[in-house]
Amino acid sequence: MVTPGSQVIQKGIKKRIKREYSLEAVRRLASEQKVSYGSRDVIRDTENFGYSLDDVCNCLASLQEDDYHESVDYGDKRGWLDVYKCSWPAPVAPESRIDNLYVKFKLNRDCILIVLASFHPEGAL
Numbered sequence: 001m002v003t004p005g006s007q008v009i010q011k012g013i014k015k016r017i018k019r020e021y022s023l024e025a026v027r028r029l030a031s032e033q034k035v036s037y038g039s040r041d042v043i044r045d046t047e048n049f050g051y052s053l054d055d056v057c058n059c060l061a062s063l064q065e066d067d068y069h070e071s072v073d074y075g076d077k078r079g080w081l082d083v084y085k086c087s088w089p090a091p092v093a094p095e096s097r098i099d100n101l102y103v104k105f106k107l108n109r110d111c112i113l114i115v116l117a118s119f120h121p122e123g124a125l
Contacts, residue, residue: 014073020080021107023063029107029114030060036108038078038115045120049099050092056119059088059101072104081106081117 029035035057037043046056067086073079083104090097104118 012075014075016071018071019068020071020082021105021111023065023068025107025111026063026082026105026114027061029112030057030063033057034112035060035114035116038105038117042116042119045118045124049120049124050090051119052091055088055091056116059086059119060103060105060114062086062088063103078117079106083118085122 033053035053037046063084063086067084069083069085071080071082081104086101086103087098088101090099099121102118102120102122105114105116107113108115
């Protein structure tokens with residue numbers, strides 16, 4: 001079991017149950033649409049699953065403490081990434097569908113931009 005602040009290393013990936021970034025800051029930046037897609041994969045996934053930038057920002061601005069899952073560090077230059085798992089209404093038909101999203105991000109060095117590393121329904125990839 002991982003306790004807050006402790007780290008576990010699995011297959012070269014460090015994991016911990018302590019947020020790297022302030023949820024309040026994340027919500028504020030998302031509400032101001034200060035969000036960047038960190039890779040072509042994120043662009044592809046949001047487009048394939050029908051999520052617009054407005055959808056992504058609204059979801060990020062609505063994250064709750066209980067949505068937090070873990071923080072991960074892959075040992076590359078990205079540093080720590082916070083992982084959230086949340087339920088969000090799917091933007092495409094059927095409108096009643098709820099996606100269980102896997103959302104992974106960091107704040108940039110100056111903490112003025114959310115850099116998305118993943119945004120897709122959990123298990124969809």
